[in-house]
Amino acid sequence: MNTAALRQEVFFLAYHLHWSWSEIMDLDTSERRSFVKLLSEQIERENAQIKAARKG
Template structure:
């Protein structure tokens, strides 16, 4: 759970209390969304380097 909270708080600048107020499932969904955003950005960066 600490990794979920840290990941979400870091990327969205949400407070610990905001993240902890979510249900576990909702936190997992936000983690997945952030991961997808990061993947797209990494893919775009890699394409530009080619």
């Protein structure tokens, strides 16, 4: 993984979950990526619900 991609993962988790850099970096790489995937899926579900509610 390149530095830019790692920064994006760290930023994404820190921004949404309010975890510190050290908490995120203490995670195993596969575990960190699993959290990114879970969070992304949750955000997609919430956005779809908002979009559906706006359509009525």
